[in-house]
Amino acid sequence: MGTLSYIKNFIKDRQVASITPTSRFTIERVCRHIDFDRDIRIIEFGPADGVFTKVILDKLTAGSEIIAIETNSDFARSLRLHGDPRLSVVNRSAEDVREIASMKSWDRVDYIISGIPFSFLKKDVKRKILQESSQLLGEKGLFLGYQTSSHLRSHLRNYFPKVETEMEYLNIPPMCVYRAGK
């Protein structure tokens, strides 16, 4: 897995949008905003083969849970092999996030982590994903996104009053990390 699996899937599926996994430095920068000391519910958009998911699982308490939503069926299949009971993998689009959360009777989540390529998505798909994410996160939740462009900032501002951006240069290419909340 890793870069080779990204290249293979990128050739078949342009929504993969990257030929290299996110760096450890970016993952740690995003994780700084997560309270791993308590039981939490996380939804991850676009986990690919789980470079981020596996780090999160290592940090999560036994009572925490994560739903990983991935459109690419090869990636979803490979991530299921991880077999951690706290992880549910759903081979669908993030635009169905509320319906997917309701299948687990989740009406609130603590964090949404997103690596999906928002600049590739149609306007109405982008809108649905951010609107449903904002509803699911409630007043206290955080949307944590990472993207190679600054594209996401203005879209996040339509749904979250507080949006902050940081850069992580130890990533190929450099990554914008977004933190959005209410």
Ligand SMILES: C[S@@+](CC[C@H](N)C(=O)[O-])C[C@H]1O[C@@H](n2cnc3c(N)ncnc32)[C@H](O)[C@@H]1O
């Ligand atoms: C740039 S890769 C990020 C992969 C990984 N999280 C990482 O950090 O290296 C984007 C991933 O989002 C997935 N994806 C794209 N559009 C999606 C959507 N609408 N819903 C869920 N996953 C999506 C792609 O298949 C791909 O695995």
